[in-house]
Amino acid sequence: MDCSFNNTAIPEEYVCPITMSVMKNPMRHNETGHCFEREAVMNWIYQGNTKCPLTRKSLHPDDMALDTELQAKIEAWKMENSELSQSRCDFDDSADFESTFNDILEITNRIKSITVDQQRRHSAPMLSLSSKKEEKEAAPVARTSLGSSRLTDLRMKVLQRRDDRIKTMLSKEDPSQGLKVDTTTDLSLAGLMAARV
Structure with missing residues (x-):
């Protein structure tokens, strides 16, 4: 020195x-x-x-x-x-120190911003590639979820028809017991599925 x-x-x-x-x-x-x-x-x-x-x-x-x-x-x-x-x-003299310190800080910040800009430019092509890949991967998921809702609707209809048949059979008086079955409470599988969905 x-x-x-x-x-x-x-x-x-x-x-x-x-x-x-x-x-x-x-x-x-x-x-x-x-x-x-x-x-x-x-x-x-x-x-x-x-x-x-x-x-x-x-x-x-x-x-x-x-x-x-x-x-x-x-x-x-x-x-x-x-x-x-x-x-x-x-x-x-604090003004001289502050001026020098601020100059050093400004230079440091410039270096940081240049580094950040370089990192952004380097990572931009990678981001566009990954977003295209994500779009391709997301498309089958969308089709599957759409198909899944159709399948659920179809399943509900089949179960409802089955439950309706069971209710009509049970609504008749049971000759051996002499009892009538209560059909007002919907404990059917279709009813439970509908409540769950």
Whole structure:
């Protein structure tokens, strides 16, 4: 890193790779060991970036911890060099930081949109092929369901005729019992089928 603190070299480990400034609250990523300024890395994550800007490994707020040892080293270094002015790499002006961060975010979003467009173009021919295949597969199902309703109607008619014959036979008085059968309750198979449908 070619940063200097008025001709005094700033140790590279004190500089945040996102803001390019000396860190005040360094956060260490547990998996990669890289340190970032707390505000910068949290903004990075909350803007939807889920990858480490240096290694592209997964980055999550729960994987970050304040590095108090590095923070103490930075504070000691600043005290030793307190008579010197601000670093030329230090973006203490929040407008400069925000502008730089927004530029990075805009570039990242452009890359994402280009990637999404390429994925859409690649998957469009696959979608049209799969929709044609689905149409061909759906046609026999439609014919089968139409045929099934006709079959059900025919079955109902046959059962109704059979039940009517049974009712007429039972409606006659049974000579051995001397009883008349109640035909008002429709417990026929056709009646039960109609109730089910």
